[in-house]
Every structure is written in C-alpha cells, then in structure tokens.
Amino acid sequence: MNMAFVELESLSVSLGGRPIxxxxxxxxxxxxxxxxxxxxxxxxxxxQTLLGFYTPTSGTARLLGYDVRTRIRTIRHHIGYxxxxxxxxxxxxxxxxxxMMAELSGLPEEAAIERxxxxxxxxxxxxxRYRQLGTYSLGMKQMAKFAVAIVHGPxxxxxxxxxxxxxxxxxxxxxxxxxxxxxxxxxxxxxxSHLLRDIEEFCDEVMIMKDGRIVTYCNLExxxxxxxxxxxxxxxxxxxxxxxxxxxxxxxxxxDERTRRIKMILPETVEIRHLYEIANAHTIQIRRLEAxxxxxxxxxxxxxxxxxxxxxxxxxxxxxxxQGR
Amino acid sequence: MAVYKRxxxxxxxxxxxxRWRFTILPRYALKTVFESKVNTTLFIIALIPYAVSIVLxxxxxxxxxxxxxxxxxxxGLQLLSINGTFxxxxxxxxxxxxxxxxxxxxxxxxxxxxxxxxxxxxxxRPFSRTEYVLGKLSVLVVLTSLITWVxxxxxxGLQTSVVGLSWLSDNLRIVAGVVFGSWIWIxxxxxxxxxxxxxxxxxxxxxAALFGIFFVAAGFGTASNMLLDMRWxxxxxxxxxxxxIWRWLFLGESTYVITTPPFGELPAWTxxxxxxxxxxxxxxxxxxRIRAAQVVR
Numbered sequence: 001m002n003m004a005f006v007e008l009e010s011l012s013v014s015l016g017g018r019p020i021x022x023x024x025x026x027x028x029x030x031x032x033x034x035x036x037x038x039x040x041x042x043x044x045x046x047x048q049t050l051l052g053f054y055t056p057t058s059g060t061a062r063l064l065g066y067d068v069r070t071r072i073r074t075i076r077h078h079i080g081y082x083x084x085x086x087x088x089x090x091x092x093x094x095x096x097x098x099x100m101m102a103e104l105s106g107l108p109e110e111a112a113i114e115r116x117x118x119x120x121x122x123x124x125x126x127x128x129r130y131r132q133l134g135t136y137s138l139g140m141k142q143m144a145k146f147a148v149a150i151v152h153g154p155x156x157x158x159x160x161x162x163x164x165x166x167x168x169x170x171x172x173x174x175x176x177x178x179x180x181x182x183x184x185x186x187x188x189x190x191x192x193s194h195l196l197r198d199i200e201e202f203c204d205e206v207m208i209m210k211d212g213r214i215v216t217y218c219n220l221e222x223x224x225x226x227x228x229x230x231x232x233x234x235x236x237x238x239x240x241x242x243x244x245x246x247x248x249x250x251x252x253x254x255x256d257e258r259t260r261r262i263k264m265i266l267p268e269t270v271e272i273r274h275l276y277e278i279a280n281a282h283t284i285q286i287r288r289l290e291a292x293x294x295x296x297x298x299x300x301x302x303x304x305x306x307x308x309x310x311x312x313x314x315x316x317x318x319x320x321x322x323q324g325r
Numbered sequence: 326m327a328v329y330k331r332x333x334x335x336x337x338x339x340x341x342x343x344r345w346r347f348t349i350l351p352r353y354a355l356k357t358v359f360e361s362k363v364n365t366t367l368f369i370i371a372l373i374p375y376a377v378s379i380v381l382x383x384x385x386x387x388x389x390x391x392x393x394x395x396x397x398x399x400x401g402l403q404l405l406s407i408n409g410t411f412x413x414x415x416x417x418x419x420x421x422x423x424x425x426x427x428x429x430x431x432x433x434x435x436x437x438x439x440x441x442x443x444x445x446x447x448x449x450r451p452f453s454r455t456e457y458v459l460g461k462l463s464v465l466v467v468l469t470s471l472i473t474w475v476x477x478x479x480x481x482g483l484q485t486s487v488v489g490l491s492w493l494s495d496n497l498r499i500v501a502g503v504v505f506g507s508w509i510w511i512x513x514x515x516x517x518x519x520x521x522x523x524x525x526x527x528x529x530x531x532x533a534a535l536f537g538i539f540f541v542a543a544g545f546g547t548a549s550n551m552l553l554d555m556r557w558x559x560x561x562x563x564x565x566x567x568x569x570i571w572r573w574l575f576l577g578e579s580t581y582v583i584t585t586p587p588f589g590e591l592p593a594w595t596x597x598x599x600x601x602x603x604x605x606x607x608x609x610x611x612x613x614r615i616r617a618a619q620v621v622r
Binding site: 015016048051053054073074076077079080081083085086087088089090091096100101103104105106107108111115118119121122145148150152153155158180181185186187 | 331332333334335336337338339340341343346349353437438441442443445446447448449450451452453616617618620
C-alpha cells in the first residue's frame with residue numbers, strides 16, 4: 001500500500017471563534033492531491049493548518065508522516081509553499097529574495113546563490129532576475145513565488161491557486177512546470193484551486209470541500225481508468241441483432257428510447273474495433289461513437305448539489321466513495 | 326555547466342546550523358542599510374561625539390605638556406575631568422543619535438514584509454516567529470551597539486591606557502553604566518520601532534509614530550503633570566526616563582530632580598519600570614502582528 005502523504009484525523013479548526021474546518025478525515029497518497037471548492041470552502045485554511053499557521057482546535061493532521069501539532073519544524077524542512085496572494089518584498093531584486101529564502105530553508109550561502117540562479121532560469125525569469133520584484137507583472141510574480149517554493153528542493157510543494165491571474169501562455173507555462181516537477185523530480189504536490197480544469201490537469205486525487213467539510217473524495221486516476229470503456233453510440237439501421245451480439249461479448253448495453261442512443265460499458269477484453277466488426281457483420285452503421293465519462297465538473301456539481309459531508313471511512317480514500325460515478 | 330543551461334534538481338547537500346539561522350536576516354538587512362548614503366552618513370555623524378571624546382581624553386592626559394607649549398589655548402582643559410559626568414554627557418547625546426538611526430532604519434525592517442504579505446514565505450520554512458523578531462532586532466542592536474556601548478568601552482580602554490588601571494578600578498560603575506544602560510536603551514527603542522512598524526505596516530507612518538512617541542509623548546507627559554499637578558507624567562518622556570537611568574548608573578543618583586513645573590523628584594527605579602513596561606508592550610504587539618496569517622474577526 002502507498003504511504004499516505006496527507007492524513008487528516010477529525011481535524012477541526014476555529015478562527016476567531018468561528019468553526020472553519022469541521023471534522024476532516026482522510027488519508028491521501030496520490031502524487032498530486034487537489035483541493036477543490038468554492039470560495040470560502042476552507043481550502044486555504046486547510047493548507048495553512050498543514051503548514052502550522054493555525055493550530056487545530058481538535059483532531060490533528062499528518063504531512064509526510066509528521067504530526068502538524070508536534071513536528072511542524074520538520075514538516076517545514078520538507079515543504080515548499082506558494083501562497084495565493086502576492087507575497088514578496090517590493091524593493092528587493094528577485095535573485096536576492098529567492099536566495100535569502102533558500103538560506104532560510106537551511107542552504108549554505110554558496111549553494112543558495114547557485115540554486116537561486118538555477119531556479120529563476122528554470123521558471124523563466126532568468127533574464128529578469130536582477131529586477132526588483134515590485135516591477136514584475138502579475139504572471140512574473142506568480143513565477144517568482146513558484147521559484148521561492150521550490151528553490152530549496154522540497155519533497156512536497158503546496159500550491160495555493162497557482163494559475164491565478166495568469167494569461168493563457170502563462171497558465172500553460174505554469175502547468176508545464178508543475179507537471180514537470182511532479183513527474184521528473186519526485187515531488188509530491190498539494191494544489192488548491194477553484195479552477196476545475198487545473199485540478200483535472202495535474203491531480204490524481206481530489207478532495208472537494210464545501211463549508212469547511214470534505215464533501216467528496218475522488219480518485220481521478222481510477223475515474224479515468226474506469227470510464228475509459230464507457231461509450232455512447234449512435235447507429236443507423238436495425239440494431240437488435242447488433243446489441244445481442246455485443247452483449248454476448250460481455251458488454252452492458254442500454255438504449256435511450258427517446259434519442260435511440262446506445263450506452264455501453266465494455267469489459268477489459270473488448271476493444272472498439274470489435275464493435276465495428278460486429279456492426280459491419282450486421283450491416284449497421286456506427287454514425288457516432290464517443291468515449292464518455294463523468295468530467296470533474298459533473299462530479300463537482302453533484303457534490304455542490306448534494307453537499308452532504310463525508311464522514312468516517314467514507315471520507316477516506318480507503319472508503320472509495322465516488323459520488324461522480 | 327553554465328547556470329542557465331542547468332535544469333531543476335532536488336537539493337541533496339548539507340544544511341546550515343538551525344541555531345544561527347536568524348543571523349541571515351541581519352546579514353541581508355545590514356547590506357541594504359549601508360547601500361543608503363543617508364543611513365551611512367547618519368551612522369558616521371553618530372560617531373562624531375566619540376571622535377571628539379578621543380581627542381579630549383588624549384589632550385587631558387597630556388595637559389602638563391600642553392600647558393608648557395601654549396597655556397592660554399588649553400586652559401579650559403584643566404576644568405575637564407574624565408569621570409561619570411563626562412560619559413553621561415556623551416551618552417545623553419548618543420541617546421538622541423541612536424534614536425534617529427533606529428527611527429530611520431527600524432520601520433523599514435518589518436513593515437515591507439507585512440505590507441507585501443511576505444510572512445507566509447518566511448514562516449513556511451523552518452524559521453519561527455521568534456527567530457524572525459530576533460533577526461530583525463539584531464539589525465538594530467548591531468547598528469546601535471556600534472554607536473553606544475562598543476565605542477563607549479573603547480573610550481574607557483583609551484582612558485585606562487593613558488591614565489592607568491587605577492582609573493578603571495575607581496570607575497567600574499562607568500563600565501557597568503555604559504554596557505547596562507546602552508542595552509536598556511537599545512532594546513527599548515528597537516522593540517518600539519519593530520512593534521510600530523508591525524502595527525501600522527507602512528514605513529512612513531511608522532516613522533511618524535516613532536517620532537510621536539519620542540516627542541509628542543514628552544509634551545503629553547509635561548501637560549499631564551501641569552494639569553493634574555503630579556510628577557508621573559514625566560515617565561512617558563522616554564529621553565527623560567532614560568536620563569534617570571543614566572544618572573543612576575553613572576553618578577549613583579537614586580532620585581531624579583524634575584526641572585520643569587510642577588517641580589519635584591522621581592525615584593530612579595521608575596525609569597527602569599517604564600522601560601521594562603514599554604518593552605513588554607512592544608513584545609505583545611509583535612507577538613500579535615508577526616504571524617503567517619492574520620485572523621479577521
């Protein structure tokens with residue numbers, strides 16, 4: 001079984017006497033964990049609690065196996081954080097700021113200088129690295145924050161709304177960078193966003209939050225696998241014999257009486273070319289065939305509509321409760 | 326390989342000692358401080374009283390020789406004695422010099438971090454709020470030490486070297502006064518500067534607030550004394566409170582005579598209480614303001 005990078009045990013956080021996070025439970029082992037939810041759902045509070053900025057009112061959380069209540073300094077050794085809002089010192093050149101942050105993470109001076117240069121080139125700010133951060137555009141500031149988050153080589157990076165305010169080119173660049181550090185540098189990621197597309201791009205596991213609770217857990221990787229063979233067909237011709245033939249192969253079929261569309265779930269052994277062969281044998285034309293799956297948007301919308309908090313084992317990935325299916 | 330050709334990689338090298346990591350902040354900050362000509366000029370001006378003192382100590386110790394050369398020119402030196410009053414005068418001047426230096430530099434240390442929301446970046450690292458405050462405080466402590474107790478001890482060393490160890494043994498109170506008094510003043514004004522800049526988050530306003538505490542509070546204290554016919558208002562006048570401490574340390578005066586109406590006396594210990602109270606309030610403000618995330622109630 002994979003090690004859980006994030007574990008939540010009845011985690012509750014109250015701020016100013018108001019409960020913000022309510023009894024969160026779960027264990028997440030994905031390389032990239034997504035936090036989805038509308039504004040005010042508690043995503044940023046959860047991230048900041050994992051970083052030790054807020055003390056849990058009750059329960060606890062573990063990051064990389066370390067308890068946030070007792071081992072926060074150790075956790076911070078292994079973590080890089082990119083906050084949602086602007087976070088920099090306006091009058092300081094980027095290279096100096098990134099270097100200082102690397103040194104504060106424990107890198108010796110020489111290593112910090114070298115890695116600050118490397119990281120700024122890596123995120124595409126190489127030519128602008130001596131410019132003051134206050135003169136950067138919004139996209140450049142996002143990249144500078146990303147550089148600060150990864151300069152010390154953390155084993156987990158927490159990104160809060162990483163594509164906020166980026167133009168399409170900047171967004172693509174950010175997505176490319178995040179994918180690269182996830183896939184080639186053995187870095188775990190926690191990404192908070194209200195942009196479904198972003199989460200769908202990077203994440204293996206998604207927690208959908210609403211009103212301080214996790215309302216849905218979704219393993220996107222499994223969703224993708226499970227839905228790959230879920231098809232929707234439009235045919236021309238008498239399809240009774242065709243349906244019988246495909247059912248004999250082990251396919252589950254259902255015909256929409258109104259639209260005459262066929263919904264079909266294929267077993268692992270059946271491939272799409274087999275359908276065309278059978279259709280040909282029964283002189284049926286397949287006019288349209290699409291691989292259909294519940295998009296993250298469907299899952300999210302369902303979660304927002306039902307909104308029932310998951311509790312106990314259901315909230316845990318081990319419970320495998322996928323409302324999207 | 327050239328840096329720009331390298332790609333990103335995980336860091337696997339050694340890490341620095343956590344105990345001394347707070348010194349990274351003063352290293353960066355002091356570099357920035359001395360990049361400013363205004364700061365450097367003010368720092369040099371603050372050292373002028375010591376340069377004058379060195380000359381006076383030298384001349385006073387060679388008075389006999391000078392009298393034989395040019396008696397009228399050095400007659401005034403005969404009245405000068407290097408004692409507690411001499412050092413008290415220097416340190417009263419340095420009280421103001423160090424205040425101006427702190428007022429100029431202090432607010433620029435914390436307010437840009439808070440104003441630009443940089444605290445989450447500092448505190449998401451293995452770096453605590455205490456280390457942050459310690460790091461920022463040490464910038465001011467280093468700077469003000471270089472214009473207070475460090476040159477003060479050098480002066481004492483110079484006087485001892487020209488007069489002899491007997492002077493030092495007779496004036497050990499001055500050594501204690503230079504070190505102890507300087508630290509009280511340094512910590513008080515540094516903590517006030519950091520607390521105010523953390524509170525208002527805007528450098529120009531923090532500078533104005535600092536001058537307000539220094540000068541307006543003095544006027545407020547005097548007005549309170551006159552209106553309520555009391556003496557305790559004097560204590561909110563920081564330079565006076567510090568002068569009470571200096572006089573006790575250098576001259577052994579356990580009471581301070583108030584020279585403005587309503588006239589009277591205050592015990593020297595009240596000066597210490599004032600300073601300790603101000604430091605405590607400043608620490609409370611810093612504890613509330615220096616946070617990675619503020620809770621909006």
